[in-house]
Amino acid sequence: MTEGVVRPLVGEPNKAMITVIAMAAVTMQLLDTTIANVALPHMMGSLGATLDQIAWVLTSYIVAAAISTPITGWLASRFGRRRIFVWALVGFTVASALCGVAVTLPQIVLFRILQGLFGASLVPLSQAILLDTYPRNEVARAMAIFSMGVMVAPIIGPILGGFLTDQYSWRWCFYINVPLGILSVLGALSFIPETIATIGRKLDWFGFAFLTLAIATLQLVLDRGEQRGWFQSGEIVTEATLCAFGLYMFVVHSTTTTRPFFDVRLFQDRTYVISTIIMMMIFVVYYGSMALTPQMLQNEFNYPVLTAGLIMAPRGLGTIVAILLTGHINRLVGPRIMIGAGLAISGLTLFVMSGWSLNVTPKDIILLGLVQGAGSGLINVPITTVAFATLASDLRNEGTGLYNLMRNIGSAVGISVSTSQLVEFTQTNHSRLGEFMSRFRHLNMPHGISGRAGMELLNLNITQQAAMVAYVNVFWLLGLLCLAIIPLVLFLQVPKIQQPASAATAMAD
Numbered sequence: 001m002t003e004g005v006v007r008p009l010v011g012e013p014n015k016a017m018i019t020v021i022a023m024a025a026v027t028m029q030l031l032d033t034t035i036a037n038v039a040l041p042h043m044m045g046s047l048g049a050t051l052d053q054i055a056w057v058l059t060s061y062i063v064a065a066a067i068s069t070p071i072t073g074w075l076a077s078r079f080g081r082r083r084i085f086v087w088a089l090v091g092f093t094v095a096s097a098l099c100g101v102a103v104t105l106p107q108i109v110l111f112r113i114l115q116g117l118f119g120a121s122l123v124p125l126s127q128a129i130l131l132d133t134y135p136r137n138e139v140a141r142a143m144a145i146f147s148m149g150v151m152v153a154p155i156i157g158p159i160l161g162g163f164l165t166d167q168y169s170w171r172w173c174f175y176i177n178v179p180l181g182i183l184s185v186l187g188a189l190s191f192i193p194e195t196i197a198t199i200g201r202k203l204d205w206f207g208f209a210f211l212t213l214a215i216a217t218l219q220l221v222l223d224r225g226e227q228r229g230w231f232q233s234g235e236i237v238t239e240a241t242l243c244a245f246g247l248y249m250f251v252v253h254s255t256t257t258t259r260p261f262f263d264v265r266l267f268q269d270r271t272y273v274i275s276t277i278i279m280m281m282i283f284v285v286y287y288g289s290m291a292l293t294p295q296m297l298q299n300e301f302n303y304p305v306l307t308a309g310l311i312m313a314p315r316g317l318g319t320i321v322a323i324l325l326t327g328h329i330n331r332l333v334g335p336r337i338m339i340g341a342g343l344a345i346s347g348l349t350l351f352v353m354s355g356w357s358l359n360v361t362p363k364d365i366i367l368l369g370l371v372q373g374a375g376s377g378l379i380n381v382p383i384t385t386v387a388f389a390t391l392a393s394d395l396r397n398e399g400t401g402l403y404n405l406m407r408n409i410g411s412a413v414g415i416s417v418s419t420s421q422l423v424e425f426t427q428t429n430h431s432r433l434g435e436f437m438s439r440f441r442h443l444n445m446p447h448g449i450s451g452r453a454g455m456e457l458l459n460l461n462i463t464q465q466a467a468m469v470a471y472v473n474v475f476w477l478l479g480l481l482c483l484a485i486i487p488l489v490l491f492l493q494v495p496k497i498q499q500p501a502s503a504a505t506a507m508a509d
Contacts, residue, residue, distance in 0.1 A: 014191050018133050019145055021187040022126035025089060026149035027156075028180050029122040032061060032096070032115060032173075034157030034290055039170035039305065041298055046170065047105045055419050056223065058291065059412055060109045063219040064116025066408035067212050070261065072121045073398035074203045076128070081195040081397070085125045086188050091118030093181030099174035120408075123150070124400035129192060131388060131396050140327065140385045147380040148323055154287070155316035155373070158294045162309025207253050207261030214246030215409065222416035263398050266391075271493045272399065275387035276406050278339070278488050282379060283410035285482045288418035289350065289475065296471045297365075300358060300464060311362055315369035315376075322377025335382035340489045343482055345375030350479030354472045358464070386494055418474050425470035426463075433462050 036043065036057055044054045075084045095114035102108035127146055134142040164172040217239045228236050254260040267273055297308035322342075329338055349372040356364075391399050 013133060013193060015133055017191040021184055021191060022129050023149045024184045025122040026126045027153045028177055029119040030153040031157045034154040035161040035173045039161050039165040039173055042165055042170045049105045053105060056109050057112055058415055059223055061112040061116040062408055062412040064113040065120040066405055066412055067215050068117045068120040069405040069408055070211060070401055072124045073401040076125060076397045081125060082192045084121055086185055088118050088121040089181055089185045093178055096174045096177035100171040124404040127400040128396045143385045144323055144381050147384055151319045151376055151380050152316045154290055159309035159313050162306040166306040204259055204261040207250055210246045210250035214243050214250060217243040219412055262402055263395055266395060266399055266402060269391055272387050272391055274488060274491050275383050276403050278485060279383055280406040280410035281485045283407050284414040285478045287411040288414035288478050291415045292418050300468050311365050314366045315373035318370040318373025319377040322374040323381055326381045335386055335494055336489050336492055338378050338382050340486050342375045342378030343486050346372060347479045347482035350475050350482060354476035356472055358468055386492060421474050422470050425473045426467045429466035429469045430463055433466055
């Protein structure tokens with residue numbers, strides 16, 4: 001029986017309602033990757049966690065989603081796409097409510113893992129639903145709408161999270177999912193058609209186990225490496241060894257078994273493979289900067305939580321405008337030039353951020369955010385459209401699963417590496433700045449401050465400067481990585497597909 005065949009309904013499917021439901025699920029799932037960013041300082045105090053420990057609230061969610069994303073294709077094909085979609089929505093909604101009532105760090109990390117496990121299916125299934133709902137000549141429209149949620153939801157997250165935390169509590173960052181989840185479940189049951197299940201299809205449990213081992217241990221290395229001294233620690237060496245072993249066994253097993261975890265035809269599509277690699281690297285940069293910027297605005301510039309979110313809002317506006325213009329730009333220059341231009345813009349804006357100091361103004365941050373958001377918007381629609389343009393329809397469940405798995409891995413790597421580098425750079429910079437301080441400097445503090453109080457104030461100033469230098473160091477590294485992605489774009493083979501007039505038209509339909 002053919003996989004991914006949609007069971008026909010009476011009459012034409014309601015494109016508008018299916019699109020709304022799919023995008024509600026995408027927005028809800030991706031919103032939770034960043035909605036807690038600006039609330040982290042409040043959660044640290046409430047849960048009694050350190051800066052390193054509280055990062056698990058972000059990364060536990062992402063790594064859980066990364067582990068369970070690959071199984072989405074098999075679940076949808078085996079049990080039906082709508083059924084898995086609905087159960088994922090139900091589980092995600094319940095887990096969100098549990099996150100809101102958590103009172104300790106282990107509790108919220110556990111519930112965030114549950115959120116990630118259930119929510120992992122929402123984005124790839126929503127993408128597959130849209131690909132089946134729209135005909136091939138309207139794929140760009142579908143992906144423009146999809147990209148709007150993928151790129152804008154993480155940006156809206158800090159704004160909404162800032163408002164809810166400031167006006168109510170950080171717990172409402174999770175409670176907000178409950179009504180939206182209930183409405184999405186009712187909508188999915190009413191409008192989304194079911195697919196025909198593939199009876200008898202078996203899951204490659206060995207492949208899944210090896211891949212899970214590789215992903216989980218990779219995340220542990222990234223999260224705990226800086227704390228443990230990286231490869232000077234036996235724990236990190238063990239975890240890195242298990243990661244390499246899991247990845248090696250997954251590759252060997254996949255190339256020798258008759259029914260591998262991922263269909264080998266996916267890897268025979270050169271454009272799909274390159275597009276997936278580019279997307280993963282883009283999200284390393286994207287989420288690395290998204291995780292650090294709200295913390296910088298609050299900790300170094302002392303902005304209130306809501307103000308920090310509002311200052312980041314123009315980045316989302318720039319993304320929306322760029323996405324709406326992608327259709328027109330694509331007809332003029334083609335997707336490769338558009339992707340390359342978006343990467344160049346994103347990289348250059350990060351280099352500008354690497355020149356920031358404690359004197360940077362909100363206006364400078366807002367204007368740069370607009371440009372940076374536009375750069376991101378120029379990338380996502382064409383890279384996603386090109387990735388699935390030539391992929392067979394029966395591979396869409398697995399294709400979207402693998403695509404979003406790599407995106408999630410990129411997100412987790414971006415957050416973990418950026419956070420660990422921030423901590424390491426801060427410590428290094430503090431040590432170097434301290435070398436220039438005279439041990440009698442505190443005696444010249446203003447307003448008669450001297451003695452122990454003077455020393456503490458001086459150390460506070462050094463720490464603040466060291467942290468600011470650490471932020472700009474990380475931004476410089478992210479900008480360098482962004483520019484390093486550009487050569488990969490040259491290897492994309494762009495198929496000739498009739499495109500709609502513009503993404504703006506898609507939004508109006």
